[in-house]
Amino acid sequence: MQSTEDPEARKADLVAKRGYIKASLTKLIKSLQESTSELSRQNLLVKQERLTSLFSKYEELCMEILDEDGDEYEEAYMRALVMLRELTVQPSAAPAGAVATARDTPASTSSKNGKTKLPTITIPTFTGKCHEYKTFIGLFESLIHNDSSLEDIQKLYYLRNYLADEPYALIKNLPLVSESYSESLTILKDRYDNKFRITNEHINNLLELQCITKSTSTNIRNFVCNAKQELAAIKNLNQSVDTWDPVLLCILTKKLDSYTNKEYQLSRQDDKEPTLKQLFDFLDKRALALENAEPAARAPMQQRLEPTHRFEQQRFEQQNKKKTAHPSASNIAASTTSCLFCVAASG
Known part of the structure; x- marks a missing residue:
C-alpha cells in the first residue's frame, strides 16, 4: 500500500526537525564557549559526544531535505569539536578562547612556552595557483x-x-x-x-617580467631579483636550468632599456660564449654604480635664490615678455642678455 503523505507536508516536518536540532546545537555551542574552562574532562567528553550526535542528525536531515543550509553551522561545529578535542587530549590546556581561533597554528602557541618568543609563522591562504x-x-x-x-x-x-x-x-x-x-x-x-603546469607558470612569469623602461638602480635590482626568484623556483622542480643560458639571455636582454642593453653588449667579450651569470653580474654592477652616482636631492633654483635675487629674476622675465610682444631691433639685441643672478646661480 503506497503512502498518501503529502511531500510538502513531509518536507515541512523535516525542516521543523532540523530547526530543533539547529537550536540544540546553537545552545550547546554557546554553553561550551561560556563555561568550558570550568568543566571537568569527563563533562567535556559527554558534551563532545552530544555535539557529534546532534550534528550527525543535522546532516541526515539536510540530506533528506536536499538542502546544505549554508556553512555557518558546519564551521561552528568544527570549531567547537576542535576545542573539545584539544581540551580533552590536554586537560591543562588554555581556555576556549585560546584555541578557538581558526588561524592560530600549534606552532605559534607552542613557542609561548619556550625561553624565546619567536614570531608567529603564518600559513598563507591557498587559492588554487x-x-x-x-x-x-x-x-x-x-x-x-x-x-x-x-x-x-x-x-x-x-x-x-x-x-x-x-x-x-x-x-x-x-x-x-x-x-x-x-x-x-x-x-x-x-x-x-602538477609539475608540468607549475613549471609553465614560472616560465610565463619570466616571459612577462616588466621591462626596464628607465635605467635606475631600483628598476634594475627589481628586475634581477624577480628573474632569479623564478629561475630558482624552476630549478627546485629539478629542471636543468643551467643549460638554458642562450634562451634566457635572449628573453632577458630584450627587456632591458636600449642604453643598458648597449652597455652590456659592449662589456662582454665576443670570443667567449655569454652566460646568464655574466648578465646578472653586469646588472648588479650597473645598479651599484647608479646608486653611488646618485646626487643628493637639490632644492629648486627658486628656493636657493635669495629673495632679492628672486625678485630680480621675476622682473627680468616680465621685461622679456613685453619685449617679445613688441619686438624691435634694440629689444632683439637686449633679449640675448641674461639675468646676472641666473648666470651666477648656474655657474
Whole structure:
C-alpha cells in the first residue's frame, strides 16, 4: 500500500526537525564557549559526544531535505569539536578562547612556552595557483600535519580554514570525520601538484617580467631579483636550468632599456660564449654604480635664490615678455642678455 503523505507536508516536518536540532546545537555551542574552562574532562567528553550526535542528525536531515543550509553551522561545529578535542587530549590546556581561533597554528602557541618568543609563522591562504602549492603544503605539513598532538579531525579543520575558492570547494562536501583528512590531502595533491603546469607558470612569469623602461638602480635590482626568484623556483622542480643560458639571455636582454642593453653588449667579450651569470653580474654592477652616482636631492633654483635675487629674476622675465610682444631691433639685441643672478646661480 503506497503512502498518501503529502511531500510538502513531509518536507515541512523535516525542516521543523532540523530547526530543533539547529537550536540544540546553537545552545550547546554557546554553553561550551561560556563555561568550558570550568568543566571537568569527563563533562567535556559527554558534551563532545552530544555535539557529534546532534550534528550527525543535522546532516541526515539536510540530506533528506536536499538542502546544505549554508556553512555557518558546519564551521561552528568544527570549531567547537576542535576545542573539545584539544581540551580533552590536554586537560591543562588554555581556555576556549585560546584555541578557538581558526588561524592560530600549534606552532605559534607552542613557542609561548619556550625561553624565546619567536614570531608567529603564518600559513598563507591557498587559492588554487599551482606555483603556490608547494610553498603552502610545505608550511602546512611542517606546522600542522607533522604535529602528533593533533588528531586528524583537528588537522582537517585547520586545512579547510587555509583554503579558499576552488581548493575549498573541492573538499568542503567531504564528511566531517577523521578519514576525510587524508582524502582531502590526496585530492589537493592530485589537483595542484602538477609539475608540468607549475613549471609553465614560472616560465610565463619570466616571459612577462616588466621591462626596464628607465635605467635606475631600483628598476634594475627589481628586475634581477624577480628573474632569479623564478629561475630558482624552476630549478627546485629539478629542471636543468643551467643549460638554458642562450634562451634566457635572449628573453632577458630584450627587456632591458636600449642604453643598458648597449652597455652590456659592449662589456662582454665576443670570443667567449655569454652566460646568464655574466648578465646578472653586469646588472648588479650597473645598479651599484647608479646608486653611488646618485646626487643628493637639490632644492629648486627658486628656493636657493635669495629673495632679492628672486625678485630680480621675476622682473627680468616680465621685461622679456613685453619685449617679445613688441619686438624691435634694440629689444632683439637686449633679449640675448641674461639675468646676472641666473648666470651666477648656474655657474
